[in-house]
Amino acid sequence: MPDVTKTATAVEDAVATPSVDASEPSAKQEKARSLWGDAWADLRRNPYFIVSSILIALLLLVSAWPGLFTSASPTAGDLVHHFLSKPELSKVGSPEWLGYDGQGRSVYARLIHGTRASVTVGIAVTAIVTIVGGFMGMIAGYFGGIVDTVLSRITDIFFGIPFLLGAMVVLQSFVERTVWVVVFALAFLGWTQITRVMRGAVITIKQADYVHAAKALGAGTTRILFKHILPNAMAPVIVVATIALGGYISAEATLSFLGLGLAAPTVSWGVDISAGVAQIRVAPHILLWPSIMLSLTVLAFIMLGEAVRNALDPKLR
Amino acid sequence: MSIIDKTAAVPAPRGGDHTGPLLEVKDLHVEFHTRDGVAKAVNGVNYSVNAGETLAVLGESGSGKSVTAQAIMGILDMPPGKIPQGEILFRGEDMLKMSEEERRKIRGRKIAMIFQDALSSLNPVLNVGYQLGEMFRVHHGMSKKDAKVKAIELMDKVKIPAAKARVDDYPHQFSGGMRQRIMIAMALALEPDLIIADEPTTALDVTVQAQVMDLLAELQQEYNMGLILITHDLGVVADVADKIAVMYAGRIVEQAPVHELYKRPAHPYTRGLLDSIPRLDQKGQELYAIKGLPPNLLKVPTGCAFNPRCPKADDICRTEIPALVPVTEQDGADLPGRKSACHFWKETIHG
């Protein structure tokens, strides 16, 4: 006999008794709990969520007001400060804390000011990709037929382009590569992931009886899409988008490292990593600190994504 | 237990010199530790089955009927499940005290299980002949060829037409009824002493349901197996069971031979169930409806778990858990095999 255990469902059945009791008196004691509310209650108790959200909050603060954290300029170099002079680790927050780079600029100040580029790219690309990709996926999934066929083939074509290679080609065609050019290049190629997730979710949800019920009531397409399908399809999209955000930040750094993304005088971790490689033997700290920051940031978003995934879909645990 | 004495016309069990019941569950408790608290799924269940006998365990969702069966099979997920106390005696030996290795020897070979959903219980990427033959290859060390011959024999036994031609087909190529037959064949493969069938026909259409239940009863007789039939369907029970245990909120609330139970229920819950199902042969007015909802296992009502829904409930029902006591005639004469866990069983059965 195959050892098919139905225990998972058994547990569910055992505890899936309604929270509303037969006895009326208890009716008032229990609060209305939405699925989002449940997810939030779950999130708050998740240590991964706590750690990652503190990190992300800090990053956002730093990128919005870098002046709060350092008074030193990230671009003004003074060759008085040699990059071989030892970082003074005891002087937390001072310009000399993490040492100086080859041009005598404070590594700490560059770290703080470089945050903005990374965070901006991450958030902007994710926002564009979620809106554009989500919309495409929703249309393709809901309407199906020829609309779906056409949109899905377009998605497939873009999906077929290697992400970094494609971004390089796009960037090559711009003379001046600002943060927004990088955002454009990444979003141009990145939307397909969200489209696919959204399309799959919508196809499942549009067959749910509550969508049929809304149609039977005479609900129009807009109402069905935005009241019934979108709120239920959002969960997987949010998860994928959060994890992808970390990916976009590392993609920006990679492109900058290769000299195709941001370039000096823009301050960015990728630019600094690229510059630090040259002195890796003599002054590893120039490379080390931006790399640590980059990894921490990416990690924070991946952790947040995982925590959100667990909260939104408890069955995955 | 008086139930056991009653079914005397049972041939001696095959193998072993144990003389008691084939399977005996004693004071079994099962709980699930969840985020919201401890769900007490089974709270002291006692029942027994003899060879050749059919025990129906009747209950609604959340009554603990399936969890009990999974505890017997040893396929409970632990954690979150936990068995804080109780014994499960198979031929007099407590399975809960056995090593995993010993239990595995019993599972499939001595006790087999049939599930409600045959499609998800069969491996979709292996053909049914292979899956049936696996039993013989693993347990009897047969060769691939011999195992396949055996598989065809089994498929014939459960009356799958053109068994020889279909042995290489995959599960999804069979209809629901045929898949349930394959499940039965698989359970039968090693000629177990006991079969536990968890809602075996619930997913099937009525005309197919009748076929499958008939087949199961026929095979049970042929092999002289014990059968535990877990179901919520009072109709199915009436058709095949010898004795019935009615479960509510993790407890057995009534036990009786099948004819007795339908004639004169001794628990208000059983009575309510019988009155609340529409009958094919009579067109009634309004149905009797048990008020309220099945209990939340995280906070089972104090006293008798049925008290908030019971028309007979009194103060004692809210404070004291009624024990499962023997039920007697009005004049005190024995009613073999009958028990009820109701403070007011006398009033319930004798009017």
Add this chain to the structure above:
Amino acid sequence: MADLSNNDEAVAAAIEAPVAAGEPILQVRNLQKHFPLTQGILFKKQVGAVKAVDGVSFDLFQGETLGIVGESGCGKSTVAKLLMNLERATAGEVFYKGQDITKLSGRALKAVRRNIQMVFQDPYTSLNPRMTVGDIIGEPFDIHPEVAPKGDRRRKVQELLDVVGLNPEYINRYPHQFSGGQRQRIGIARGLALNPEIIICDEPVSALDVSVQAQVINLMGKLQDEFNLSYIFIAHDLSIVRHISDRVGVMYLGKMAEIGTDEQIYEHPTHPYTQALLSAVPVPDPEARAHRERIILTGDVPSPANPPSGCSFRTRCWKAQEKCSQEVPVLAIPQRFQGQDIPAAHSSACHFAEEKQVVPVS
């Protein structure tokens, strides 16, 4: 365009008119739904069709309950979807107060929807998990604002909750906070919101526990009297259908096999499939075990993509003869019973229809 909207108004006016009790409110004629089977990825080629519903006709009278029974795959749920216009019929008509609603769209269709509502099988998937109970039951008013003025809606929703036996204070809760039976009550309240004339119930109690089934069935009976509703009650449980229905139709493989009053179908069935179906129903009475005659059908229901020629039931029928494979039996009163005033004289699609009692008469 102007012409079209005038037409819409004419339809809307027609469906406002009330129907007298005992008159047909819904007439279904030769309804068909074939799902195409296609092959190929880019250039889809039709290679066949699943005949889910293959020529079904019946009437629903004002104030009555018509039960439709059949096994899975017989097309009964597709009939429900077609009546609700959730699927477009391949052929055939559904006349609601004389208007063919299968070809309506836009405003006229929306007007029809106000009067024909549905209760779904699965109370766990038929309510949007991200909406509160108040929003779910109030949604009909958002879609048809003319039914209830905005300030009135909350009160109306609470009234509806009360009507279906739920605490009106539950208005801000979410579906997952309720049990299956309670959710089904919410679904019924949503169906009632627009004050419809017809409610199509697709297996409304099959997902519920036995003790809760009776509550919901009683509720539906009570609401029918209170709001003068006509029900189409689709189910596989013959006992429940008998309990609630005035007339019953038996479906097999996309076709109606037999239709008549509950007494005609249950006590005087003439179609062999109905007889087999009734005899297979487990009766909760162990005394009946011994002396009940059971007709055990052999084999399974054939695929609706490739139904047998002639009578679709002939492959499992013990009466089948040469004629059954050549001629499709029509749904009509069998010739031998025509003109007689006996219960066996009701529509039955069998060449060899004869009465056979399978349910013990109490």
